Amino acid sequence: MKPSTDATVFVVDDDAAVRQSLSLLLRSMALPVETFDSAQTFLDGCDPERSGCLVLDIRMPGMSGLELQDELRARDIAMPVIFITGHGDIAMAVRAMKHGAIDFIEKPFNDQLLLERINQALELDRVNRASRGALEDARARIALLSPREHEVMTRIVAGQANKVVAIELGLSERTVEIHRAKVMAKTGAGSLAELVSMVTRLEAGPE
Amino acid sequence: MNRMPAPVAYEELLARYRGVVEAAVDAIIIIDETGMVEIFNPAAERTFGYSAAEVVGRNVNMLMPPHDAAHHDGYLRHYLDGGAPRIIGIGREVVGRRKSGECFPMDLAVGEIEGLVPRRFVGTIRDITTRRALEDALRQREQEHSQLLDHAPIGIFAAALGGRFVRVNPALCRMVGYSEAELVTLSAAALAVEDDREQIERSLAELTGAAKQDCQCTLRWRRRDGETINVSLHAVLVGDAPERIIGQVLDRTEQVRSEEASRDARARLAHAGRVSTLGEMASAIAHEINQPLTAISAYAQACRRILDQPGHDPAVVVEALEAITTQALRAGDVVRRIRGFVSNRESEREECDFNEIVQAALDFATIDLRANQVRLHVDLAEGLPTVLADPVQIQQVCLNLLRNAIDAMLDLPPAARHLAVTTAATPHGAVVRVADSGPGVDAEMRERLFQPFQTTKAEGMGMGLSISSSIVGAHGGTIRYADAEQGGAVFSVEIPQAVEHA
Numbered sequence: 001m002k003p004s005t006d007a008t009v010f011v012v013d014d015d016a017a018v019r020q021s022l023s024l025l026l027r028s029m030a031l032p033v034e035t036f037d038s039a040q041t042f043l044d045g046c047d048p049e050r051s052g053c054l055v056l057d058i059r060m061p062g063m064s065g066l067e068l069q070d071e072l073r074a075r076d077i078a079m080p081v082i083f084i085t086g087h088g089d090i091a092m093a094v095r096a097m098k099h100g101a102i103d104f105i106e107k108p109f110n111d112q113l114l115l116e117r118i119n120q121a122l123e124l125d126r127v128n129r130a131s132r133g134a135l136e137d138a139r140a141r142i143a144l145l146s147p148r149e150h151e152v153m154t155r156i157v158a159g160q161a162n163k164v165v166a167i168e169l170g171l172s173e174r175t176v177e178i179h180r181a182k183v184m185a186k187t188g189a190g191s192l193a194e195l196v197s198m199v200t201r202l203e204a205g206p207e
Numbered sequence: 208m209n210r211m212p213a214p215v216a217y218e219e220l221l222a223r224y225r226g227v228v229e230a231a232v233d234a235i236i237i238i239d240e241t242g243m244v245e246i247f248n249p250a251a252e253r254t255f256g257y258s259a260a261e262v263v264g265r266n267v268n269m270l271m272p273p274h275d276a277a278h279h280d281g282y283l284r285h286y287l288d289g290g291a292p293r294i295i296g297i298g299r300e301v302v303g304r305r306k307s308g309e310c311f312p313m314d315l316a317v318g319e320i321e322g323l324v325p326r327r328f329v330g331t332i333r334d335i336t337t338r339r340a341l342e343d344a345l346r347q348r349e350q351e352h353s354q355l356l357d358h359a360p361i362g363i364f365a366a367a368l369g370g371r372f373v374r375v376n377p378a379l380c381r382m383v384g385y386s387e388a389e390l391v392t393l394s395a396a397a398l399a400v401e402d403d404r405e406q407i408e409r410s411l412a413e414l415t416g417a418a419k420q421d422c423q424c425t426l427r428w429r430r431r432d433g434e435t436i437n438v439s440l441h442a443v444l445v446g447d448a449p450e451r452i453i454g455q456v457l458d459r460t461e462q463v464r465s466e467e468a469s470r471d472a473r474a475r476l477a478h479a480g481r482v483s484t485l486g487e488m489a490s491a492i493a494h495e496i497n498q499p500l501t502a503i504s505a506y507a508q509a510c511r512r513i514l515d516q517p518g519h520d521p522a523v524v525v526e527a528l529e530a531i532t533t534q535a536l537r538a539g540d541v542v543r544r545i546r547g548f549v550s551n552r553e554s555e556r557e558e559c560d561f562n563e564i565v566q567a568a569l570d571f572a573t574i575d576l577r578a579n580q581v582r583l584h585v586d587l588a589e590g591l592p593t594v595l596a597d598p599v600q601i602q603q604v605c606l607n608l609l610r611n612a613i614d615a616m617l618d619l620p621p622a623a624r625h626l627a628v629t630t631a632a633t634p635h636g637a638v639v640r641v642a643d644s645g646p647g648v649d650a651e652m653r654e655r656l657f658q659p660f661q662t663t664k665a666e667g668m669g670m671g672l673s674i675s676s677s678i679v680g681a682h683g684g685t686i687r688y689a690d691a692e693q694g695g696a697v698f699s700v701e702i703p704q705a706v707e708h709a
Binding site for chain 2: 020061
């Protein structure tokens, strides 16, 4: 799996040498890199629209890597995070992983392992963004439905037959069929199963 | 005028010399061969307290104490019978008796006035009471001085201007293991060990050259048995035209040894403190070394990848290799700093730049500051006086304060952890202040702050401030606590400046 071409690796480490060496290493792997000397500088210039992943030092003066991870969650920025650390601190690793980190890599690191994890992270970001895109799309389509069509859709998805929907809504079965056809057309769902999956994802999704 | 004098009668003789006799300062008494006083001059009257009238015509033995008086007639007869003279023509010191009955020492010279019949003797007398008293006093003083010298617990000597001993007391002999006879062939400089000889020679030269009133120095002497002793010597010039040096010598060997022993003990304790500190910092130090290692590793892996790429830019590789060197040196610096900090070396005072010491401690503490996300504000004053200190020990004290400050702030959110380190000149030296934004020290703890085994930390031994206090004390400095204005603690350490050498 290849990362999308514009995906960038964002490196945040307060140690200039680590930052610069890591930057050179990633560039030698043909990865676009941007470096930041603190969590705050990264946040200040953070564009949620940009795809990529974060390589984050855990311990930094000011805001730590873990705090940055929390802050990104709070801001609903779902960029995958790989932690790098000089400390084999289990408690920190557990917390980082629980909060969705890709991995917790000890310094000094093996370039192969790092490359693997970064590729993994970029792929995850791509998938996330793609599914988020689809979700957004579905939401937009569902928003096009009229209140009546929405009512019909909710009941169909819940598994009710046209006849039952017609009785409960006090409509003719024919009218329900027309609404149902409009729902399928507006949402772009090719089948009932697709429509169900779309609505379920929307209800379960973070947004 | 060398004609022979014509024989004269006794009375005529008396008349001729009466003036001389009467004016004489010494008492003059003339007796006849039976011992009867014929002439008793005014000086004799003053000496004996009798008037001439009371004495003339009476036996001269009335002027003698009983024992002499009883034998005087006998002595006289013995002489007249041709016996050997006891006093006559010789003179001696005898005892006289005044009218008051008081006996007194006197010089007596007796001569016979020749050619007279009956034979007559003239005695001249000088009261030597005062002289004798002076002599006695002198003798007694000399005796006292000897006693003082003999029993003095410190070494005392008199020396010639060149420094050669002329007189030494037993304590000095014992101190250096030489006999008095041997010592008077030596000098204060000759006893000095090679390294100290020039110093004492110069001091004595300044003294005899009148460049200084006295000379005070501490030096090492070599005993006769080869042992070295530490002495402090104080010498002054004596005499109107100075011709002698008088000196006192204290054996400070024991004192020096015990000072050395306590300095060693303090150094060992301080070292133990540093080792323990390093132990506590091990994880942070590992991190500090790990950073450059990480950079080195990443640069090296990058180089490999770049070299594999066709048409790569060699300049990029060269730059990376240079960065690797820099990072290797950085790791080496950390190791060197640690080694310097824990090496078990002798405590040595040297003239140091105070800010450099504080900066070294800050470099060390950076590890902890970073790990604990403490914001550091540093303000080191320029133009601080040079301090006389063991730089590693003072660095240890500063590091201890920094680490305490960090520990005190761990319960605060990272954004509230502020540490300010400032240095300033003081009237006597230089001071470093470490101010944190923690909770400060409560009143009860404050009193025991610098005592051993006082701690508020779960894993602390409570030795840090105690060791710091002992180090600072040994430097003649002070360590203090104060509340910060916005809460928090301020610890300050003042170290005296190095005394400028003349």
